[in-house]
Structures are given as C-alpha cells and as structure tokens.
Amino acid sequence: MSLTLSMDFPFRTSIEKLWLAITDSNQLAKWITENDFKPVVGHRFQFRHEPSEWWDGIVEGEVLIVDEPNLLSYTWATGEERHTVTLTLQDLGGGKVNLHLEQIGFSNVHGLEGAKHGWSEWVGELEKVLAE
Amino acid sequence: MNENYQSRDVFNAIADPTRRQLIHLLAEADELPLHELTAQFPMGRTAVSKHLTILKEADLVHDRKVGRETRFRLNASPLREVQDWVAFYNKYWNANMLRLSQLLEEEDE
Numbered sequence: 001m002s003l004t005l006s007m008d009f010p011f012r013t014s015i016e017k018l019w020l021a022i023t024d025s026n027q028l029a030k031w032i033t034e035n036d037f038k039p040v041v042g043h044r045f046q047f048r049h050e051p052s053e054w055w056d057g058i059v060e061g062e063v064l065i066v067d068e069p070n071l072l073s074y075t076w077a078t079g080e081e082r083h084t085v086t087l088t089l090q091d092l093g094g095g096k097v098n099l100h101l102e103q104i105g106f107s108n109v110h111g112l113e114g115a116k117h118g119w120s121e122w123v124g125e126l127e128k129v130l131a132e
Numbered sequence: 133m134n135e136n137y138q139s140r141d142v143f144n145a146i147a148d149p150t151r152r153q154l155i156h157l158l159a160e161a162d163e164l165p166l167h168e169l170t171a172q173f174p175m176g177r178t179a180v181s182k183h184l185t186i187l188k189e190a191d192l193v194h195d196r197k198v199g200r201e202t203r204f205r206l207n208a209s210p211l212r213e214v215q216d217w218v219a220f221y222n223k224y225w226n227a228n229m230l231r232l233s234q235l236l237e238e239e240d241e
Contacts, residue, residue: 031228101225
C-alpha cells in the first residue's frame with residue numbers, strides 16, 4: 001500500500017535554528033530520539049526509540065536530499081514499512097518559520113502502487129460522510 | 133446465501149479509484165442495487181460487479197437478495213485499519229513537534 005501523511009507545523013524561530021534542530025544529531029536527540037544522523041546525502045542512520053511490546057523502536061534511514069536551509073529528505077523504515085520523509089522549511093516572516101512534513105509510506109506487506117496521494121484526506125472525508 | 137467475511141486486505145480493496153467511488157456512492161445511500169451503481173460508471177455491469185466482489189472480500193460491502201435483485205450496502209468498519217495507520221504517524225509527529233517547539237523556545241530564552 002501507499003499513503004501520504006502531510007502536516008504543517010509553524011514555529012516561532014529562525015530558519016537557521018530550525019534547520020539545525022532537524023539536522024544536528026544532538027538537537028534531534030532532544031526532540032526525536034537518540035540517533036546517528038548527519039545531513040549528508042547517502043548517510044545511513046538510525047533513530048533508536050524506546051522499544052515497546054509491539055515495536056522494536058528502530059527506524060533506519062538514508063539521507064536523500066540536503067538543501068540547506070530549505071529542504072531535507074530521507075528514507076524512513078521500520079518493521080515492514082518503507083517510507084520517505086520530506087521536510088520543507090519556509091520563512092513566513094515576522095519571526096515565524098513553517099515546517100512542512102510529508103511522509104509517503106510503502107509497505108512491503110501490501111506492496112501496492114496505486115493511489116499514492118491523498119489517501120488520508122480521502123479516508124478523513126469518508127469518515128465525515130459516514131458520521132452524518 | 134449471504135457470506136460476509138474478510139478474505140482480502142482492505143488496503144488492496146481501496147487502492148482502485150472505481151472501488152473508492154463505489155464506497156462513496158454506498159456511503160451516501162442506505163442500500164443500492166447493481167443497476168443503480170452501474171449507471172454511475174462508464175463500464176458494464178460485469179466490471180462493476182467484479183469491483184463489488186473485491187469490496188465484499190474485504191468486508192467493505194455486504195449484499196442481500198431482495199426478490200430478483202441483489203442490493204449492496206457499505207460496511208465501513210474495516211476502514212479503521214487504514215485510519216489507524218495514519219493516526220499512528222500523526223501522533224508520532226505531533227508529539228515530536230511539540231518537543232521541538234519547546235526546544236526552540238528554551239533556546240530563545
């Protein structure tokens with residue numbers, strides 16, 4: 001299967017600080033988890049979350065695109081899920097920066113190519129129809 | 133006979149735009165016969181029928197015979213599986229971004 005998660009997070013900060021927060025290993029450790037991330041194309045890294053009963057907590061990735069300070073993209077794999085995470089930074093002016101996150105998921109279990117976009121929107125829309 | 137059970141993956145069932153359209157049509161109606169569904173598509177009843185079978189296999193559609201016609205009804209509960217997938221990552225990022233926001237504020241002080 002495939003599915004796109006699309007989210008926007010506005011922060012009161014500078015684009016340089018936000019870029020550092022999403023690319024520097026020490027900073028990432030403070031808001032995601034322990035990791036060996038480097039903003040270098042081709043670098044392979046792990047995000048090591050606390051394991052739980054149903055998840056080993058390990059996310060493995062490879063850096064795909066580094067365009068400082070505007071865009072960062074990496075693969076993001078855990079269990080049987082293979083995803084791509086793309087972070088886009090946009091200076092909104094007035095001390096605000098928007099962080100746009102897209103996570104496109106592919107699961108080996110389902111392995112489907114169809115309907116790559118807007119699945120979450122579609123499901124949300126349908127839920128609304130059903131709730132009426 | 134009316135057999136309703138899930139033998140097909142729900143993600144597979146909704147991967148196709150025609151089947152998503154069928155779900156939408158059934159979501160807006162209580163129950164629809166095949167000919168009314170077929171009228172909405174530029175394809176024959178055999179093709180629509182095949183799509184309905186796939187939806188039935190994913191337990192997204194239930195059917196019953198009324199006289200000579202078969203009527204179809206939506207069963208939306210398997211869609212939870214799809215929603216949960218999104219909900220998990222939604223939650224994951226929301227929690228992380230909240231921490232990031234706090235981190236950026238701390239640095240400001």
